[in-house]
Structure formats: structure tokens, C-alpha cells
Amino acid sequence: MKVLHIDSSVRQDRSVSKELSALFIEELKGVNERAEIDYLDLAEHTPEHPSALFIKGNYTIESERTPEMVAELVESEKLVDRMLAADAIVIGMPMYNFSVPSIFKAFIDNIVRINRTFKMVGNSVEGLLTNKKVVVINTRGVDFNNDNMDHMDQLRPYLKAIFGFIGITDLTFINVSPVQFSEAETREKAISKAKEEIRHIATNFIPNLAR
Numbered sequence: 001m002k003v004l005h006i007d008s009s010v011r012q013d014r015s016v017s018k019e020l021s022a023l024f025i026e027e028l029k030g031v032n033e034r035a036e037i038d039y040l041d042l043a044e045h046t047p048e049h050p051s052a053l054f055i056k057g058n059y060t061i062e063s064e065r066t067p068e069m070v071a072e073l074v075e076s077e078k079l080v081d082r083m084l085a086a087d088a089i090v091i092g093m094p095m096y097n098f099s100v101p102s103i104f105k106a107f108i109d110n111i112v113r114i115n116r117t118f119k120m121v122g123n124s125v126e127g128l129l130t131n132k133k134v135v136v137i138n139t140r141g142v143d144f145n146n147d148n149m150d151h152m153d154q155l156r157p158y159l160k161a162i163f164g165f166i167g168i169t170d171l172t173f174i175n176v177s178p179v180q181f182s183e184a185e186t187r188e189k190a191i192s193k194a195k196e197e198i199r200h201i202a203t204n205f206i207p208n209l210a211r
């Protein structure tokens with residue numbers, strides 16, 4: 001089983017989402033000795049935002065791309081290859097301003113590519129990344145359920161839509177909140193509960209290997 005482990009917090013230390021995504025991977029390795037982990041820290045390796053040349057190259061068929069277009073797409077091709085190679089994708093993700101961190105959005109803009117991760121069939125879109133599982137460990141400063149703020153959540157609906165677009169419909173969300181704006185005891189309780197959930201999900205994790 002190949003797992004792409006992505007972290008998207010800009011914090012380099014004391015990151016709750018990084019600690020918890022690392023725990024998920026440790027637990028997974030404990031029950032899958034042969035699991036191969038490909039690690040991507042988006043804070044350390046932030047993908048470039050797509051440029052005008054990137055877009056032009058993306059919509060030019062491969063055989064007709066100029067050397068400049070090819071060079072502009074190199075990083076994106078490598079990221080797409082890492083997504084294609086993975087059976088499962090485990091993501092540590094803090095909520096930033098009700099949505100995904102902008103470094104993760106830059107990653108998405110690099111991997112949602114015509115004829116690589118989706119294709120057009122007539123007027124319809126067909127996602128090409130089938131048989132993959134995604135686990136999102138989502139930390140939040142506040143507890144949206146308790147604070148009656150669920151309608152403001154743009155993270156979960158966005159991830160469902162964008163992963164669905166490229167063919168990934170098997171998504172598991174582990175919500176960890178509150179991790180910031182509350183009493184220490186409440187935060188610790190939320191993190192302990194998430195750790196239990198992570199151990200349970202990771203140790204029972206069966207990827208979709210039928211490709």
C-alpha cells in the first residue's frame with residue numbers, strides 16, 4: 001500500500017494537525033508493515049501558483065507544448081504523479097478562515113489537471129483518480145457544532161467537491177475541535193478523543209487496491 005501523507009499547517013512546530021497526521025501514519029504502519037509513505041509538507045515545499053504560461057501549457061496537447069510550457073509544468077507533473085501513485089492520501093489540515101489553508105489550495109491548483117486527473121467525455125467530467133481513499137484530519141480553533149457555526153464551514157464541502165471532481169469519493173473526516181479558543185481541559189479532551197478515533201480508523205484501514 002502506498003500512502004501520500006500531506007501536511008498543510010504553516011506551523012513548523014507545535015502543530016496539532018501535524019502531530020495527529022503523524023500518529024495516523026504510525027498506527028497505519030503498525031498494522032501494515034509494507035506501507036510505503038511518501039511525505040509532503042506543503043509549508044516546506046509550497047507549490048507555485050499557476051501562471052498564465054502554466055494554464056496555456058495545461059490546455060496545449062503534450063506533443064505541442066513549447067520547452068517553456070514543459071518547464072512551467074514540471075512541478076505540477078511531479079505532484080500529479082505522486083497523487084496517481086498513492087492508494088491512500090492522509091492529510092493533516094487546520095481550518096484557515098473557514099476554508100483550506102492557501103498552501104493546500106495551491107497544491108489543488110497544481111493537481112487538478114485535464115487529461116491527468118480528470119477528462120472530458122462529451123460535456124461531462126470524468127475523474128481519473130478512482131479507487132483511492134482520503135483521510136482528512138481537520139483541526140479547528142473553535143468547535144463549530146457547539147458554537148452553531150456549521151453553516152460557515154467551507155472546508156468540508158470544498159474538499160468533497162474537489163476530490164469528487166477528480167474521482168475520489170471515499171473521504172473520511174476526523175474533526176478535532178476546539179484546539180485553540182477554549183479552556184486547556186476542553187482542548188485536551190478534544191485531542192484525546194481525536195487520537196482514539198485516529199487509532200481506530202488507522203488500525204482498521206483497508207485501502208482500495210483493486211486498480
Ligand SMILES: Cc1cc2nc3c(=O)[nH]c(=O)nc-3n(C[C@H](O)[C@H](O)[C@H](O)COP(=O)(O)O)c2cc1C
Nearest residue numbers: 009015016017018094095096097098139140141142
Ligand atoms: C490564518 C488562520 C485562520 C484561522 N481561521 C480559523 C477558522 O476559520 N476557524 C477555526 O475554527 N479556526 C481557525 N484558525 C485556528 C486554526 O484552525 C487552529 O489554530 C489550527 O487548527 C491548529 O492546527 P495546527 O496546530 O496544525 O496549525 C485559524 C488560524 C489561522 C492561523
